[in-house]
Amino acid sequence: MGTPAAFGPLERADALCVRRGVRLTPQRRRVLAILCSASRPLGAYEILEAMRDGSRPLAPPTVYRALDFLLEQGLVHKLESLHAFIGCRHPDHPHSGQFLICRTCGLVTELEDEAICESLRSAADETGFRPERRVVEVLGVCACCVGKGVEG
Amino acid sequence: MGTPAAFGPLERADALCVRRGVRLTPQRRRVLAILCSASRPLGAYEILEAMRDGSRPLAPPTVYRALDFLLEQGLVHKLESLHAFIGCRHPDHPHSGQFLICRTCGLVTELEDEAICESLRSAADETGFRPERRVVEVLGVCACCVGKGVEG
DNA sequence: CTGGCTGCTGTTATACTGTAGCGTTATCGC
DNA sequence: GCGATAACGCTACAGTATAACAGCAGCCAG
Ligand SMILES: [Zn+2]
Ligand SMILES: [Zn+2]
Ligand SMILES: [Zn+2]
Ligand SMILES: [Zn+2]
Numbered sequence: 071m072g073t074p075a076a077f078g079p080l081e082r083a084d085a086l087c088v089r090r091g092v093r094l095t096p097q098r099r100r101v102l103a104i105l106c107s108a109s110r111p112l113g114a115y116e117i118l119e120a121m122r123d124g125s126r127p128l129a130p131p132t133v134y135r136a137l138d139f140l141l142e143q144g145l146v147h148k149l150e151s152l153h154a155f156i157g158c159r160h161p162d163h164p165h166s167g168q169f170l171i172c173r174t175c176g177l178v179t180e181l182e183d184e185a186i187c188e189s190l191r192s193a194a195d196e197t198g199f200r201p202e203r204r205v206v207e208v209l210g211v212c213a214c215c216v217g218k219g220v221e222g
Numbered sequence: 223m224g225t226p227a228a229f230g231p232l233e234r235a236d237a238l239c240v241r242r243g244v245r246l247t248p249q250r251r252r253v254l255a256i257l258c259s260a261s262r263p264l265g266a267y268e269i270l271e272a273m274r275d276g277s278r279p280l281a282p283p284t285v286y287r288a289l290d291f292l293l294e295q296g297l298v299h300k301l302e303s304l305h306a307f308i309g310c311r312h313p314d315h316p317h318s319g320q321f322l323i324c325r326t327c328g329l330v331t332e333l334e335d336e337a338i339c340e341s342l343r344s345a346a347d348e349t350g351f352r353p354e355r356r357v358v359e360v361l362g363v364c365a366c367c368v369g370k371g372v373e374g
Numbered sequence: 375c376t377g378g379c380t381g382c383t384g385t386t387a388t389a390c391t392g393t394a395g396c397g398t399t400a401t402c403g404c
Numbered sequence: 405g406c407g408a409t410a411a412c413g414c415t416a417c418a419g420t421a422t423a424a425c426a427g428c429a430g431c432c433a434g
Contacts, residue, residue, distance in 0.1 A: 213350025
């Protein structure tokens with residue numbers, strides 16, 4: 071059929087950026103690819119390391135600038151408590167997700183829980199606070215690691 | 223009468239540490255005092271600067287060690303999104319609060335909202351995740367700044 | 375075509391945040 | 405006192421992030 075069986079996150083990012091009239095340049099796309107193929111959040115300097123193909127020694131601003139763009143476009147999230155970045159699992163609409171972060175295996179689960187959003191919204195409303203960005207990160211041990219008794 | 227009219231956060235911290243059998247040493251108390259008297263969150267190096275009375279040039283580990291202790295005892299909180307620290311407003315029982323952070327005036331409001339806690343707990347429960355530490359920080363513009371039209 | 379403008383990239387240098395390691399000093403139980 | 409432990413001071417360094425400037429490509433008005 072005309073539509074491929076599955077679009078990966080990169081193809082969806084391409085389409086999204088076209089629709090928004092912004093440029094997902096090769097460098098930016100590369101950073102996004104690295105983050106999406108990683109099984110855990112990566113620090114900026116880990117991304118930098120992963121971008122060295124062959125010989126060229128890239129500098130920090132390169133990756134930080136790409137990350138700034140990807141964050142603005144909601145294609146990746148920053149995990150403040152880890153100083154690390156992760157590809158967004160549903161970037162089609164802008165959002166600031168909630169994250170469950172396993173300290174044992176490094177697994178990160180992104181949520182978009184309406185009850186959490188609503189409770190934050192109503193708490194802010196009560197004080198007249200106007201929210202712009204929400205950071206919600208729960209650190210602990212994931213179900214899998216609890217089951218294995220790895221929890222320490 | 224026997225009881226002073228008002229106990230400040232320092233006196234309450236003293237009592238708390240005695241009860242717990244831990245030592246609120248002069249260095250630690252000093253850091254706590256600086257944080258409690260500040261009108262906004264302070265970075266570790268700002269605290270360091272504030273601790274230089276007269277001549278002695280203190281080194282970073284001094285303040286980081288004091289902060290580690292105060293964090294363990296729940297007397298201060300770390301704001302991950304600002305890399306800064308703030309004194310807790312109700313340290314009597316251990317908790318990880320929620321914070322409304324104004325990007326305009328720097329004001330930080332600490333909440334302990336049961337609806338937020340409950341929604342986080344139930345989201346974690348659904349996936350079998352065992353929470354240990356919660357980071358909830360909402361960045362935006364406080365009511366006061368919105369009223370003044372300073373919001374940018 | 376030309377020249378200016380804008381946005382992206384490369385590079386150097388540096389600022390800011392946090393820790394390892396080690397020796398000394400204070401504190402506490404005995 | 406005396407040994408064990410906790411706290412402190414210090415040097416050095418690791419990790420995270422940004423400022424500032426230069427080059428280059430594309431786009432568009434003139
Ligand atoms: Zn997301
Ligand atoms: Zn796990
Ligand atoms: Zn608190
Ligand atoms: Zn404000």
